[in-house]
Every structure is written in structure tokens, then in C-alpha cells.
Amino acid sequence: AAAVLRGRTRVERTGGLxxxxxxxxxxxxxxxxxxxxxxxxxxxLNVMGLQSGFVSPEVLIQAGNHASVARPPGHIWVVxxxxxxxxxxxxxxxxxxxxxxxxxEKLSVVLGMxxxxxxxxxxxSQPPARMAGPHYQRSIDWMSRGEPGExxxxxNVSGFRVGVLSGTDIDNPNITRELANSGVDMVVAAGEEPAxxxxxxxxxxxxxxxxxxxxxxDFARFGANGPLVVARPRGHSFPxxxxxxxxWGAALLQAREGTTxxxxxxxxxxxxxxxxxxAALLIRLSLGILKRRGETARS
Numbered sequence: 001a002a003a004v005l006r007g008r009t010r011v012e013r014t015g016g017l018x019x020x021x022x023x024x025x026x027x028x029x030x031x032x033x034x035x036x037x038x039x040x041x042x043x044x045l046n047v048m049g050l051q052s053g054f055v056s057p058e059v060l061i062q063a064g065n066h067a068s069v070a071r072p073p074g075h076i077w078v079v080x081x082x083x084x085x086x087x088x089x090x091x092x093x094x095x096x097x098x099x100x101x102x103x104x105e106k107l108s109v110v111l112g113m114x115x116x117x118x119x120x121x122x123x124x125s126q127p128p129a130r131m132a133g134p135h136y137q138r139s140i141d142w143m144s145r146g147e148p149g150e151x152x153x154x155x156n157v158s159g160f161r162v163g164v165l166s167g168t169d170i171d172n173p174n175i176t177r178e179l180a181n182s183g184v185d186m187v188v189a190a191g192e193e194p195a196x197x198x199x200x201x202x203x204x205x206x207x208x209x210x211x212x213x214x215x216x217x218d219f220a221r222f223g224a225n226g227p228l229v230v231a232r233p234r235g236h237s238f239p240x241x242x243x244x245x246x247x248w249g250a251a252l253l254q255a256r257e258g259t260t261x262x263x264x265x266x267x268x269x270x271x272x273x274x275x276x277x278x279a280a281l282l283i284r285l286s287l288g289i290l291k292r293r294g295e296t297a298r299s
Contacts, residue, residue, distance in 0.1 A: 049222030185255035
């Protein structure tokens with residue numbers, strides 16, 4: 001405050017303003033004091049994802065049989081990228097077998113499909129047992145155009161509301177905040193490694209977990225050609241790398257129903273700074289033009 005009020009130079013005054021502004025920005029983007037957790041005593045949900053490139057339905061059913069041997073209750077199975085030949089009776093048989101296995105195990109199955117021509121990419125075993133969509137994993141070519149997904153899905157698993165993102169949903173910068181406002185307790189993403197999507201979408205995908213934490217939700221991303229990434233609202237983010245080519249990665253997510261300063265209005269702060277800065281520049285430019293006109297008229 002002293003620097004702002006008494007600073008003799010522009011640098012001192014600017015520095016005096018920058019420090020509290022930066023502190024306010026950090027506060028608004030941090031996990032606030034409004035935390036609360038649902039289902040006390042039963043707050044955790046086990047999520048498993050197949051850390052693999054594009055897998056066929058045959059490999060999928062084999063991996064599913066292997067994973068079902070020792071499975072904690074309340075599971076979600078996530079497969080980031082499934083590729084199949086719709087004209088192949090064998091592929092259809094194995095895919096239906098995997099879905100049926102999920103229903104027998106009483107778990108939810110999330111499949112990231114590779115094209116719109118494939119079956120709907122989200123399957124849930126929770127009542128009513130149905131195929132929900134559209135929820136597709138578009139190709140890299142589609143992703144390069146920056147076309148957003150058809151929207152996220154919300155599934156009910158063991159009493160929890162889980163927000164599910166496909167690879168294209170990350171093109172919406174507000175998607176995790178919208179999910180939190182819709183009442184989800186955690187966020188799960190099934191996506192490809194975005195290294196070839198272009199720099200903008202690459203940064204957007206990397207920021208998805210940050211946005212989930214800003215809204216106070218645990219986040220798990222299962223990548224088709226990258227490691228499982230788990231992020232928690234208090235700033236803990238860590239990868240879990242599978243040892244095998246098609247390894248299952250597991251994450252334990254906490255269900256949360258609280259809010260954060262970011263959700264309560266902090267997300268507007270960057271836009272506020274942008275507009276105030278733009279207005280100040282326009283005012284200064286206008287005053288400069290008027291001043292020059294006055295000097296010209298007097299001369």
C-alpha cells in the first residue's frame with residue numbers, strides 16, 4: 001500500500017499493485033476453504049484404465065478378464081482408444097462380451113471410440129443398463145481442426161456422480177467448471193496423447209486437470225499413448241506409468257461436493273484484468289490524441 005500511495009516511480013507503484021493482484025489470483029485459483037466430501041465413510045471410488053494405444057476388442061476382453069480377478073468394489077473401467085472393424089463379427093462379439101463382463105461385475109465401462117462410425121463410446125452398467133452418447137474419440141485430423149466434443153457425460157457409480165470427458169471435450173475451456181456446477185463428485189477423462197494436435201490443443205489438454213482442481217474435484221486422465229495422470233485439488237499431481245504395453249492403471253479418487261473461490265467468481269478475474277487493461281489503454285490513447293489536437297490548435 002505504501003508503494004502504491006507514496007511510490008515515486010512508476011516501477012514502485014506498479015510493483016505495489018502487482019503483488020496483491022498476484023496474491024488474489026492465486027487465492028481464486030486455489031482449493032478454497034469450502035471443501036466438503038460426500039458419503040462420509042465411503043468417499044473413495046476405484047477407477048481402472050487401460051494404459052494402451054489403440055486396442056482391438058479381442059485384446060480388450062482379454063484385459064478385462066485379467067482385471068476382473070481381483071477388483072475392489074465400485075469400479076469404473078476406462079479404455080481411452082478402442083479401434084474395431086464394424087463389419088467383423090468377431091470384433092462385435094468381443095466388444096459385447098466386454099460390455100457384458102462389465103455388467104456382470106456391476107461396474108461402469110467407459111470406451112473412447114476412434115470414429116463416429118463406431119458404436120457409442122460410453123457404456124454404463126448402472127440402471128438402466130444402456131448405451132449413452134454420442135461420446136466419441138475423434139481422430140487426430142479432427143482434433144487439429146479444434147472441433148469440440150459432443151459434450152461430457154455424467155454417470156452414476158455407487159452413489160457418486162462422475163463426469164466423463166472424451167478426448168475432444170477438452171476443447172471447451174469451461175467444461176470442468178460446468179461439470180462441477182452440474183454436481184459431479186469427480187472427473188475422469190479418456191483421451192489420446194495430444195502431442196500431435198498442435199500447441200494450442202496440447203496446452204488445453206494439459207490444463208484440463210488444473211481446471212478440475214480449480215473447481216475442487218479429483219481428476220484422473222487415462223491416455224491412449226501416455227501415462228495415467230491423477231490430480232487432486234490441493235495441488236498433488238502425479239503420473240502412474242504401467243509396466244506393460246497394455247497395462248491397467250488404477251486410481252483412487254475422492255468424491256467431493258464442495259465449492260471453491262474459483263467457482264464462486266474467481267474464474268472471471270482474468271477476464272476482468274483483460275478488460276480493465278484494454279479500457280485503460282484506450283483511455284490513455286484517447287487522452288493522448290486529444291492532447292496532441294489541443295497542442296496543434298494552440299500552435
